[in-house]
Amino acid sequence: MNSLLPTSTVGSLPKPTWLAEPGTLWSPWKxxxxxxxxxKQDALRIAVHEQLRRGIDIISDGEQTRQHFVTTFIEHLSGVDFEQRETVRIRDRYDASVPTVVGAVSREKPVFVDDAKFLRAQTDRPxxxxxxxxxxxxxxxxDRHxxxxEKLAWEFATILNQEARELEAAGVDVIQFDEPAFNVFHDEVQDWGVATLERAAEGLRAETVVHICYGYGIKANNDWKATLGPEWRQYETSFPLLQQSTIDTVSLESHHSHVPVDLVELLRGKKVMLGAIDVASETVETPEEVAETxxxxxxxxxxENLIPSTNCGMxxxxxNASLEKLSALSAGAAIVRAELGA
Structure with a gap:
């Protein structure tokens, strides 16, 4: 494990074609x-094996056991009706059929803890x-209840904190909260977004990360990015708030995006998980491109605060492209490590 510039993915990796339909979000299980x-366990094993083989230092589950990074957690909570679906606009960009909150939300049992224990058994790495x-x-x-x-966010923050504490007890070293919504609802980020995030991470000894990106490389997101102009400065509102927060690490999109890299200065003192791999293109970066980013x-x-990563989930x-990109990420980080004399 490299202690300087340790590499990581944001989270998801493509699932094997025998498990779920490739190339789609919310793909049904086969x-x-x-x-x-x-x-699911076999897919998780493969994800771990490939990350290790390709030089990734901080190992994730590749999200192999869940259909979607948000709804799979929600479907294990009470107070949410998955039969009663409504079409809503997600992050002001695209419509999706989603479940409805019909009563008080609560978590009656752990959601991911067994999967996390299985992951823990696969590797000695963080x-x-x-x-x-x-x-x-x-x-x-x-939400009909x-x-x-804001009220619902505080409820979810409490539930997330319960889950995070049990994940920590199961041996998880790093707990990441995915908040792409922070790039869209800037007033809410200021009013209660960071506060509810801190509540979700309260009391954890594990390293905490907030991941804020411009979304998966799907058409709705790519179309939205095309409207953001030559410079994407959305991070300007959230980074100063997060720099003052209790969260340890901020994960951001960088490579092939229009994010001015000097915005990273707003996080000075925090750890930065920097996206050096584009997830909106199948073109595999060269190690030198990663190194330059x-x-x-x-x-x-x-x-000592930089963690090379992917821009978002894959x-x-x-x-094939995603695994080659992991190799490029490791090789690029190795170039820079050598330059730093590590």
Missing amino acids: LQGDALVEG IKWALPGPMTMIDTLS YKSR LRNALRFVDA APMSR
Whole structure:
């Protein structure tokens, strides 16, 4: 394990074609019952093996056991009706059929803890588990009960904190909260978004990360990015707030995006998980391209605080390209490590 510039993925990797339909989000499972349980574990094993083989230092589950990074968590909670679906606008970009909150939400049993224990048994390296953040959860369902985004966010923050504490007890070293909604609802981020995120991470000894990206490489997201102009400065509102927060690490999109890299300066003192791999393109980066992205960032973040990563999850990508990209990430980080004399 490299202690300087340790590499990581944001979370998801494509699933094997025998487990789920490739190239799609919310892809239905191809197996059922015991075969599905075994198939998910086999897919998780493969994801770990490939990350290790390709030089990734902080190992994730590749989100192999869940259909979607938000809704799979929500469907294990009470107070949410998955039969009663409504079409809502997600992050002001695309419509999706989502479940409805019909009563008080609560978590009656752990959601991912068994999967995390299984991951822990596969490797001695540090492991990371991703959870949806409170604001992104709210944005991925319809609420008929609380009638207040903020009220529901606080409820979800409490539930996420329960899950995170049990994941930590199961041996998870890094707990990441995914908050792509932070790039859209800037007033809410300021009013209660960061506060509810801190509530979700309260009391954890595990390293905490918030991941804020511009979304998977799907058409709706790519079309939205095309409207953002030559410079994407959305991070300007959230980074100063997060720099003051209790969260340890901020994960951001950088390579092939229009994010001015000097915005990283706003996080000075925090760890920065820097996206050096584009997830909106199947073109595999060269190690030198990765190295250049990292060098640019090092003007604004201390080397001991930099974690080279992917821009976002890679679930909708082809498996081959995504795995080659992991190799490129490791090789690029190794170039810069050598330059730093490590």
